[in-house]
Amino acid sequence: AWLKNQASGFKGKDQFEKEVVRHVETTLARSMFNCDETAAYAATSLAFRDRLVIEWNRTQQRQTFADSKRVYYLSLEFLMGRALDNAMLNIGEKEVAKSGLSELGFRVEDIIQQEHDAALGNGGLGRLAACFLDSLASLNFPAWGYGLRYRYGIFKQEIIDGYQVEVPDYWLDFNPWEFPRHDVTVDIQFYGNVNKTTDDSGKVTAHWEGGETVRAVAYDVPIPGYATPSTNNLRLWSSQAASGEFDFQKFNSGDYESSVGDQQRAETISAVLYPNDNLDRGKELRLKQQYFWVAASLYDIVRRFKKSKRPWREFPDQVAIQLNDTHPTLAIVELQRILIDLEGLDWDDAWNIVQQTFSYTNHTVLPEALEKWSVGLVQHLLPRHLQIIYDINLFFLQMVERNFPKDREMLSRVSIIEESQPKMVRMAYLAIVGSHKVNGVAELHSDLIRTTIFKDFVTIFGPDKFVNVTNGITPRRWLHQANPGLSSLIASKAGDPEHYLKDLTLLNKIELSVNDPAFRKAWAEVKLANKQRLADYIKSTTGIVVSPKALFDVQVKRIHEYKRQQMNIFGVIFRYLKLKSMSPEERKKVLPRVSIFGGKAAPGYWMAKQIIHLINSVGSVVNNDPDIGDALKVIFLEDYNVSKAEIIIPASDISEHISTAGTEASGTSNMKFVLNGGLIIGTCDGANIEITREIGEENIFLFGNLAEDVDDLRHKNTYGDHKIDPSLDKVFNVIQSGTFGNAQDFQGMVSAVREHGDFYLVSDDFHSYLETQELVDKSYADQELWITKCITSVARMGFFSSDRCINEYAEEIWNVEPLQPDTNN
Ligand code: 26Q
Known part of the structure; x- marks a missing residue:
């Protein structure tokens, strides 16, 4: 309601209706x-959209008029x-909508649930981009996000007979939140070849000619x-076919199919989000997506x-471009190309502008996730x-050689071109060389990139180029x-809320009430209600009844060996065996637990799919074992996504963030769970370490x-x-x-530990994991202390507010200031 006096607010529920x-x-x-509810959702959205548009136009005008520096956040996932x-x-109008809709015969919650998630991302990296957009706008920074409008977002996951099945996510049927800009x-x-011409002064200019053209349309x-x-x-x-490309010749001569084929080929570029998370697969279409978007x-x-x-030299005073991982690294090369080939700048002047403009965020140290493209593919497509990449590399290596003449090995180690068979372009190195700042996403992770994968670059560029910006989450979506x-x-x-949600450090005021009985009672009631809401959801989707009085233990995130869902399910099996060995009397005394899993496996990730299958198989045995009853339930929630996270996270008692130490760059759901009044069991990894420092080690199970x-x-383990x-x-x-079905089906998971060196250290950590889970049970029994x-x-x-995080980027990396809106108009 704070917008009431703004032209953009509703004048009460009557106007809304x-x-x-x-x-x-x-x-x-x-x-x-x-x-019906679908129509009510559509109309409500359109009514709100009309409100947004007014301030959206004003904000854009204000930014154009002020002409101050803007941030551009380039991300393949939002x-x-x-x-x-x-x-x-x-915009502070939920109450108006609630009472208005109720007069029209609807419940606002039901209407909200009609909406299909915009799921243009895989996991952490994509959700981080979304939280950043919320903070950038909330803090009044002039900022734009740039991404791809995939026709299909991340696939929908169904579990059939315990196996993951992927179903396409066609989400654009009705989307009131986007505005097509057919004029933009x-x-x-793509493709083609390069010709060079020399003018009278001897200056050489490169011309990129021929090839194929695809049109980008803004939404x-x-x-x-x-x-x-x-x-x-x-x-x-x-992406759509450029007008000249649609082959009217073919069309006129009756060859409709192949003329339509050209069009489809163009549309393929933005057709689908790659479903890999923390894995680089060198497909040509992916490289095409990257260049098209960049x-x-x-x-x-x-x-x-x-x-x-x-x-031109003022470009970096007007423009800061943040690269969300290496996916947009070609932007560095493209800007250099625009400046030297099209705008006629000298190489050095252009390169200075490029370096001052860009900065790069690294999200992983896993070698299989570090992007590389074969030189042949880049040569063919671009x-x-x-050529420009080779020149960037040449000048860079010359600089290294000048400054470190005695270190010959260094040159091949840091070369942007890996001299392998085939030769590869190392995108992270290109991103570092073309940026003025490189950041990791949590302290441990930033330390690790400085001392391991990017060590040489710290030596070359000095330590100031590498900074840490610990991730954050928006408390608006993830709490309010x-x-x-x-x-x-x-x-x-x-x-x-309008106050504390914008300065989340004000949360510390609730600590004064930690011993206030009324506050504590209300706190427990809120948690129980959230658990009941999840229990209802579990009942309606799986048919399984769980007690909201049980300890809810949650692990929801993309399925990956390094995140160790396998360790969790092995622990669940251990608990099951222990329960089976007890007498019925003993069993009655144990604290009931519900183990809840959720997450998608990349369609080609065989081991991840095996993990999902084992979880479901254990669930069907345990949940139907009459000896066990409520003492243990194992739930796999299908199709984990943002809107489901909003139901699951507030209902957690304990959540698991148990990656092999040094592998999870930050994690952001760890922050969401604690902010919602759940405790965590976790390894000394990613942001768990800083969470521990903030909340105190007595409040976390490490x-x-x-x-x-x-x-x-x-x-x-290997030798x-x-x-x-x-x-x-x-x-x-x-x-x-064979207790959980055909043993053969799970052989991969077992032999990874027993025979193949246990790369993720599941066995090494298992004992302390079980001990710590026992400690969780004991602690939960003391509800007051809990x-x-x-x-x-x-x-x-x-x-851990993303507002803090964005302010750090603004100050230390982008050098941008907020643009205060004029609230009196
Ligand atoms: C790369 C090449 C080809 C196809 C796909 C990809 C690709 C796609 C997505 C590579 C990586 C990703 C996603 C990575 C990701 O989500 N990383 C997570 O980022 C979070 C935000 O910083 C961290 O909190 C997590 O620790 C990190 O795993």
């Missing part, structure tokens, strides 16, 4: 008598989730800030800069870019929206080996005598006896 009715009757051409609830809350197009060139999505009129823009590019975005950025008629009960309880101590010991343990933990051995024997831990933890989580 009028607008909804108008959209039903005119935009949707339906009568109110035949308005995992936005639903927009309607977020729009209602951010860029023609993008804009408004990004409303929370409790501010600022509304930023997310521009997503869609070239269109840069053309757009340069076009905007040119309108200001400033000299011949001019390959997902957990309204907890948000209002917090507000009773920390002040208005276990396992440390990152610094991983190399030695791996060496020992020394590899003794399997006895409890784990017992678990393996039961799996192999609630104290939860309240204290939430109180100390302010640091």
Whole structure:
């Protein structure tokens, strides 16, 4: 309601209702008598969209007029989730919508649930981009996101007979949140060849000619800030055939099929999101996607800069471009190409501009996730870019040679071109060389990149180029929206949501009430209600009844060996065996537990799929074992995504963040769980370490080996005598006896540990994992102490707001300032 006096707010519920009715009757051409929930969702969204558009236009005008520096966040993934609830809350009109809809005969919750998630991302990296957009707008930074408008987002996961089945996610049927800009197009060139000409002064210019052209069309999505009129823009590019390309010759001569084929080939570029998470697969179409998106975005950025008629050297004063991982690294090469080939700048002047403009965020140290493209493929698709990459590398290596003349080995180690068979372009090295700052996403991770994979570059460029910016999450979606009960309880101590959600350190005020019995009771009631909500959801989707009084133990994230869902399910099997060995009397005394899993496996990731199968197989045995009853339930929730996370996370008692030390760059769900009043069991990895520092080590269940010991343990597992933990051995024997179905189906998971060196150290950490789980049970039994831990933890989580994180980027990397909106208009 803070927008009430803004032109963009609704003037009360009556006006809102009028607008909804108008959209039903005119935009949707339906009568109110035949308005179902789908239509009510559509009309409500359109009514809110109309509100957003007003401030969106104003914000863009304000930014154009101020002509101050803008941030461009380039990401191949934006995992936005639903927009309607977020729009209602951010512009402060949810109450109006609630009462308006109720007069029309609908419940606002039901209407919100009609929306299909915008799932243009895999996991952490894509969701981080979405949280950053929310913070950029909420903090009034002039910022744009640039991405691809995939026709199919991340696949929908179904579990059939315990196996993952992938179903396409066609999400664009009705999307009120995007605005096609058919007048904003860029023609993008591929293939062809390079010719050089020399002018009278002897200056050589390269011309990239021929090849094929594909048209990029802009689709804009408004990004409303929370409790501010600022509304930023997310521009997503869609590919279509360029007019000259659609073969009218073929069409006229009756060869419709192949003329349509050309069109389809163009549309293929933005057709589908690659479903790999933390794995690089060198497919040509992926490289085409990258260049298509990067070239269109840069053309757009340069076009905007040119309108200001400033000299080129001022480009970095106007433009900061953040590369979300190496996926947009070609932007570095493309800007250099624009400056030297099209704008006629000297190499050195151009390169200075490029380096000052770009900065790069690394999200992984896993070697299989570090992007490389074969020189042959780049040469074929982007011949001019390959030449420029070679020149960048040449000048870079010459500089290294000058500064480190005695270190010959260094040159081949740091070369952007890996001299392998075939030769490869190392995208991370290109990104480092072309940027002024490189950041990791949590302290341990930033230390690791400085001392391992990018060590030589620290020597070459000095330590100041490498910084840490610990990830954050938006408390608007991940507290206020997902957990309204907890948000209002917090507000009773920390002040208005409009206040504390913009300065999350104010959470510390609730610590003063940690011993207040009424507050503690209300706290427990909120958690129980959230658990009941999840129990209802579990019942409705799986048919399984779980008790909300049980300890809810949750691990939801992409399935990956390094995240060690296999260790979790082995632990569950151990618990099951222990329960089976007890007498019925003993069993009655144990604290009931519900183990909840969720997450997608990349379709080609065989081991990840095996893990999903084992979880489901264990579930069907345990859940149907009459000896066990409520003492243990194992649930796999299908199709984990952002909107499901909003139900699952607030209901957790304990969540698992148990990656092999040194492998999870940060993790962001760890932050979401603690912020929602759940505790975590985790390894000393990623942001778990900083969470521990903030909330206190008495409030977290840490276990396992440390990152610094991983190399030695791996060496020992492979070359020394590899003794399997006895409890784990017992678990393996039961799996192999066929208790959970055909033992053969799970052989890969067992032999990875027993025979193939246990790369992820499951056996090495298993004992301390089980011990720590026992400690969790004991601690939960003391509910009073448990609630104290939860309240204290939430109180100390302010640091993990993505607002803090964005302010660090703005200050240390982008050098941009907020642009305050004029709130009196
Ligand atoms: C690369 C090449 C070809 C195809 C796909 C990819 C690809 C796609 C997605 C590679 C990596 C990703 C995603 C990585 C990711 O989500 N990383 C996570 O980033 C989070 C935000 O920083 C961290 O919190 C997580 O620790 C990290 O795993």
